[in-house]
Amino acid sequence: MIYPSPLEELILYFKKLPGVGEKSAERLALSFINFKKEDAESFSKAMVSAHQRLGKCSICSHLTDQEICNICGDNFREKNVICVVEDYKSVFTFEKVGKFTGVYHVLDGLISPIDGINPSDINIDALLDRCKKLDGNIELIIALKASVEGEATTMYINKMLEGENIKITRLSYGIPIGAEMDYLDTLTLERALKDRQTIS
Amino acid sequence: MIYPSPLEELILYFKKLPGVGEKSAERLALSFINFKKEDAESFSKAMVSAHQRLGKCSICSHLTDQEICNICGDNFREKNVICVVEDYKSVFTFEKVGKFTGVYHVLDGLISPIDGINPSDINIDALLDRCKKLDGNIELIIALKASVEGEATTMYINKMLEGENIKITRLSYGIPIGAEMDYLDTLTLERALKDRQTIS
Numbered sequence: 567m568i569y570p571s572p573l574e575e576l577i578l579y580f581k582k583l584p585g586v587g588e589k590s591a592e593r594l595a596l597s598f599i600n601f602k603k604e605d606a607e608s609f610s611k612a613m614v615s616a617h618q619r620l621g622k623c624s625i626c627s628h629l630t631d632q633e634i635c636n637i638c639g640d641n642f643r644e645k646n647v648i649c650v651v652e653d654y655k656s657v658f659t660f661e662k663v664g665k666f667t668g669v670y671h672v673l674d675g676l677i678s679p680i681d682g683i684n685p686s687d688i689n690i691d692a693l694l695d696r697c698k699k700l701d702g703n704i705e706l707i708i709a710l711k712a713s714v715e716g717e718a719t720t721m722y723i724n725k726m727l728e729g730e731n732i733k734i735t736r737l738s739y740g741i742p743i744g745a746e747m748d749y750l751d752t753l754t755l756e757r758a759l760k761d762r763q764t765i766s
Numbered sequence: 767m768i769y770p771s772p773l774e775e776l777i778l779y780f781k782k783l784p785g786v787g788e789k790s791a792e793r794l795a796l797s798f799i800n801f802k803k804e805d806a807e808s809f810s811k812a813m814v815s816a817h818q819r820l821g822k823c824s825i826c827s828h829l830t831d832q833e834i835c836n837i838c839g840d841n842f843r844e845k846n847v848i849c850v851v852e853d854y855k856s857v858f859t860f861e862k863v864g865k866f867t868g869v870y871h872v873l874d875g876l877i878s879p880i881d882g883i884n885p886s887d888i889n890i891d892a893l894l895d896r897c898k899k900l901d902g903n904i905e906l907i908i909a910l911k912a913s914v915e916g917e918a919t920t921m922y923i924n925k926m927l928e929g930e931n932i933k934i935t936r937l938s939y940g941i942p943i944g945a946e947m948d949y950l951d952t953l954t955l956e957r958a959l960k961d962r963q964t965i966s
Contacts, residue, residue: 568858570820570831570835575812583797594784611810612778612779613779613806613813616773631770635770658792
């Protein structure tokens with residue numbers, strides 16, 4: 567064994583992180599053991615603390631260390647404009663843009679019959695309940711990825727809310743800003759053509 | 767604040783690791799909080815444990831969780847062939863190659879007058895003591911990087927051991943295996959030319 571065992575063990579844990587291979591894990595672990603004592607201990611405490619204290623918002627399932635997340639608890643956000651996302655990472659992405667003034671609903675997955683993921687396995691029922699409790703003028707913005715699973719989930723939500731007085735929209739598909747036309751895949755180009763917008 | 771505070775704090779710590787920027791730190795922290803409870807706790811414990819238990823070998827200053835490192839404690843290694851390296855990372859690199867059967871001496875730095883690093887600031891005295899305690903037939907292999915600091919350190923060691931019956935060698939400089947000739951810097955090429963080896 568090349569590494570002393572406590573280092574070996576630490577490397578193994580770093581390797582469990584996404585995108586961290588053998589080489590990076592070694593580099594991270596070796597640099598970590600050079601941290602000042604206080605920093606090393608605080609880092610380790612921050613990990614346990616984050617893991618223990620973070621849970622789901624009881625309204626939208628977004629990640630929070632409280633009963634209700636900052637967004638659902640914010641009186642200035644429009645509670646009847648709900649952006650439906652796959653996971654809490656999407657919420658963070660939207661919040662970084664900072665243009666959305668409504669609230670979110672985190673599905674925690676997408677319907678995928680091929681993987682055995684049914685509507686009951688994701689957080690859809692709570693979404694339907696939420697919509698029923700709101701008094702009219704609701705808009706659901708579906709912000710799911712453009713994939714078979716995203717489409718299936720969108721269709722399911724759409725179908726379940728049929729007849730209710732709810733406006734359902736989805737994000738536009740099209741050319742990403744700054745992308746070279748040559749590198750666009752045919753499906754994206756097809757959607758961009760189909761959803762073309764009138765300029766004048 | 768976009769992130770709940772325990773997550774925000776964890777991201778800050780991940781950012782202290784080398785090569786981990788804002789984006790990667792977020793990804794690492796978010797993936798960490800999805801770890802199973804046991805894994806999360808063990809990871810954190812492994813960090814504290816590695817940080818507390820790892821220290822320097824009392825002979826060669828290599829990283830170890832014991833008084834004397836595995837290498838110095840190995841009876842099959844030649845104790846009078848000492849490879850002098852800048853830091854313990856180099857030891858791990860050599861050990862991965864697995865061809866070296868001697869022992870190491872970790873300098874923990876290089877002499878650098880410009881940065882105010884003098885011979886007394888690095889682990890050179892212990893090396894000289896070590897050499898004096900061994901009974902003859904000693905080879906010191908200097909394996910320091912080819913830089914001003916590496917050269918200065920090599921010269922210093924060489925000078926301090928002048929007159930002692932010690933063979934001092936250094937790694938060869940030259941063309942890295944597999945490197946394209948076009949990409950070689952002039953200094954490397956110059957050294958490779960100077961140190962050219964006879965084929966027949």
